[in-house]
Amino acid sequence: LQASEVSPEGDISEHTFAMVTIRVVDLNNHPPTFYGENGPQNRFELTMYEHPPEGEILRGLKITVNDSDQGANAKFNLRLVGPGGIFRVVPQTVLNEAQVTIIVENSAAIDYESFKVLTFKLLAIEVNTPEKFSSTADVVIRLLDTNDNVPKFSSDYYIARIPENSPGGSNVVAVTATDPDSGLWGEIKYSIYGTGADLFLIHPSTGIIYTQPWAVLDAEVNSKYNFYVKAEDTDGKYSLAEVFITVLDVNDHSPEFNENIQEKTMIIGSPVKIEAIDQDAEEPNNIVDYSIMQADPANVFDIDQSTGEIKLKSYIRSLDIIHNITNNKDCIWSLVVQAKDRGSPSFSTTAVLKIDITEETLHKGPMAAFLMQTKDNPMKALGVLAGVMGIMVLITIMISTAMFWRNKRSNKVMPVRRIIKKRQMPPSRTVRMEWLKFKRPSNAAEKFVVEEDVKSLHNENSNNNVQVIPVPPAAPLPPPPPALAPRGDAPGWRVPTVSGSLTPKHVIKPPKKKGHSSTHNALVSELKMRFEKRNAAFGEPHI
Template sequence: MRNPPRRWCCRELLLLFMLLGTLYEMGSGQISYSVREELEKGSFVGNIARDLGLEPEELVERGVRVVSKSRTQLFSLKHQSGSLVTKDRIDREELCAQSARCLVSFNILLENKMKIYGVEVEILDINDNFPRFRDEEVRVKINENAAVGTRLVLPFARDADVGVNALQSYQLSSNPHFSLNVISGTDGQKYPELVLKQPLDREKEAVHNLLITALDGGDPVLSGTTHIHVMVLDANDNAPLFTQSEYKVSVPENIPIGTQLLTLTATDPDEGINGKLTYSFHNEDDKILETFQLDSNLGEISTMQSLDYEESRFYLMEVVAQDGGALLASAKVLVSVQDVNDNAPEVILTSLTSSLSEDCLPGTVIALFRVHDGDSGENGEITCSIPRNLPFKLEKSVDNYYHLLTTKTLDREETSDYNITITVIDHGTPPLSTEDCISLKVTDVNDNPPAFSHASYSTSLLENNPRGISIFSLTAHDPDSGENAQVTYSLVKDTFQGVPLSSYVSINSDTGVLYALQSLDYEQLRDLQLWVTASDSGNPPLSSNVSLSLFVLDQNDNAPEILYPALPTDGSTGVELAPRSAEPGYLVTKVVAVDRDSGQNAWLSYRLLKASEPGLFSVGLHTGEVRTVRVLLDRDALKQTLVVAVQDHGQPPLSATVTLTVAVADSIPEVLTDLDSIKTPASLEDSDLTLHLVVAVALVSCVFLIFVIVLLVLRLQRWHKSRLLQASGDGLGVMPTSQFVGMDGVQAFLQTYSHQVSLTTDSRRSHLIFPQPNYADTLISEESCGKSESLLVSDK
């Protein structure tokens, strides 16, 4: 709920009216005091208890206290004595500044009576402030041609005091040129002025130093000072002047760009812009302006580009110095250039041959050139040379011209390019030199035939090679160049066994690769001797030959060939005789075989592959001899069949077999009897023979007759072969005592045997001869065969 508005009662209204009356009464009373500034704290100002009509002890009872109108309270009450005293040190200038009167107002409150009394305290000034200028030093300017009576305003001084303690007067230090005048302003401030009494001359005295003093009227008198510097401004009453009318300098021509040559000095006693000089070239051509630089402020002359004695030996120029008032002076400058050895000699080619044939004659001119040096004197004297290890020389001509000549015949294959360095050096100190290189290319002539790296070549090829296989590659080198070095290869035309070599091999004319045109057979062709020609493409062409030995290597492509026993053409087998009385190791026969291959491919070994009576016979591993292993027994069959295998040592090995028939008997009749008994199963005397037995007997007779005929044919064939061997190799009958017979360097052991079979056909009688083994070192002749034991066998 809102509180109801408060209503004023009569008592409260009465108190309000009494307070307003008290305030009115308070405003009507005023207490005044005066006190000097800067008094100590607690200094007596006035007896406030007495002025209020109270006793000192009543001050506390009535609640009397000071009520200040400002935040700072300057005064306080002493209740014991009832006095008003200063609360702190009072500074009048801080409170009232330059006011003529300084009044501080505050109130005295009597709380019990709700009365207020006004109090006013006047702060009296004391002379506690010096007159003070704002600056300790002041600079003023005046022109040296200013008229007498010219006034210069000076800074004034300020004094914080008032009245008689304030600033009263100024004083000026003694000076013949200036006097002091003081002007009072409408604000009561005094303003000092300087007044010119005599003309000024800046060149004699440019600055006048004065001292001005400000004085107040206090007791004692206080003062303040400031220094016045009167700057006399210059008037352009003096022209510039050079220290010399002509400047000379001598410099070498190789000084760096930017080098300072000399400094021109001109003076002007004037000051400021009137005495500030600027330097410049006067009426100079563009060459001077491009070569030299003049500092307009310092008068320094330096180079902007390199000097060249050969271009200009001296430079003459005029320099002007001008002040700010358009007054000027001029001076001559002579720069002499000294020659130094700064130009290296140069080579100027007039005529040049860039290529020369290697067959040119000595003394051929290669180049014509001229040497030049821009320096003079010894600096321009030149010596020209080339390296001594070259086949060239220099010959001097007129006007520093030189010829470059050859001194001997050139060889392109030894050196194809020459870089001839021409060195020219002058006689300066230090000497300068220049090198110029002339490149000369030596062109080729066809003066070198192609050359092989070896005097002869050899290579090998395995037989049965594929057609077109690459065999060997030959390379010939020709030191010439271009077409003179383009080599082609060819085979020299030749034959082997009446066949052109070109049918066996061919050569690639460009690459020198040798190819086989056909498959070669070692057994027919062991080696080929070829001549290869390498020819260049020069004009005329040159060529060279080299020999190439082509060896054909053997392959195991031939099986062993059995020479003995020879196989009959009708498919029958031969018969060898072994007596029953033969001791173990008895030589029954010998298998002789050869191999058309060579090396291990022709190395043969023998072994017994099959026997009708195992363990009865053996075969020599390397000799092929068939010998008995044990004693022959009666129970051993008359006919023994042996199968002997002959194998070489090639990879893979090849072999051949032969079937031997051995007849076991002591004599030929026994052989025949045994053969008849074997072939006739029943007696022929049986009168009860049936037709089948008659036919069987007839068949046995036919078989026997065929057997005899076969033996005869084999013998005749063997005899015919022996005749052929005798005709081609001096005959087997007269063969040397060597016990080895072989082919292609591989020999087979062969002991001598002689077997002769003869057959006669008179009265159905056959003549069969079984010779005894012959242990001689040679094969028996035909005459010895005639001496063999013969046996006549009659038909039953």
């Protein structure tokens, strides 16, 4: 800064200088501003696929924010205004300038089927200024669809009913499924499978289930069908639902009587029963009512409408009363009975029944009653008899098998026998009778020993008790007489025993009991006779 002195004439005589400093203080006169690639911008758009991973940065958005003021006037906050919890903005506080980043927080909320376009406002507002300048920018996110949904049926199961004998191709039920995905991903194709699906078809586009052209539905054969229906999109994603179909019974069968209805035997006081079967599957089509259509005279029999039991009137208690009613002496009556179902329309069947009326047999008992009841059906009696005989044979076999195994495991029956020990026969030699008579002992019986096998005398039976049976001793037979006898000094000569086969042995004989002597003598005599026969066979002389 210069100051000069000016004379009256206008001349500058003296001057001086001074330094002046001016400081410019910033005023808060600029709001925050958003910039794009081409300068300031207040609208940003992005196209992306639905359900991006959480934490992913929206890289298609290039946003910059700036405040031209200085210092505290350039400090501001960033905030994203819109559906909450889906995105967040970084940074949240800015000084002068920053690059704006938007990050995914909730991937499930970014759903094409819920929002095809997401719109937010990006807000920048000053923090420490009294003016609180601010600015906004629109952020528009357009979503692209992905095949993220499976087809879904309107119900988890479907219940349908169709009358039997419906013509082929009849509609049964329509199933519906939806897929919210767009384009080809939303197109659905229907199919059925399962063991009960053989008689049915489904339209692949409409979901209408109908019967096969050749199918015949019969409630008496099968009244319940169960199978699965499948809804599948073009990408292979599918869902299932269950279908239950009931075939409604139609009264298309008339009652049929049993084969043995033609003739019955009735004992006075006991009813006889007729039975008819209706092949229809459901009530009331298969409920049968019985009635007597014709009888002569008509006041003899009553019939139970539900059970088919026929009995005599209560006042008929003997054959004499029946004979007073009719001249039919053989007491065989013919009735026309009817079986009628309760369906609509109703069907009926009639049959002629012959009833042979008789009094109770004199031989009372279950067998007599059974024979009377099976008089009209002999095959039934034969079947019962064969069954009883078979059971008896089976029981006998079981008892015999049990006894056999019991005896085999624990019981042994041993016979009582005597054992005579023998020696080998020496070579035959010729001796003189005179020498044998000289050498022969006075008591030949002492040369023989009869031993009883103690074990053989024990009788073991099934009770495991042992009984000792005493056996009298038996005397041996006398030896055969030799033809010649050598000299007494002949070397190497040995006189054999009486038989040459029995071992001489002295044993302590058990005391004889009374009555054993006669048995002993008989045995000795028998042995002697056997020896004599043997000697005669060999041509040897008797002693």
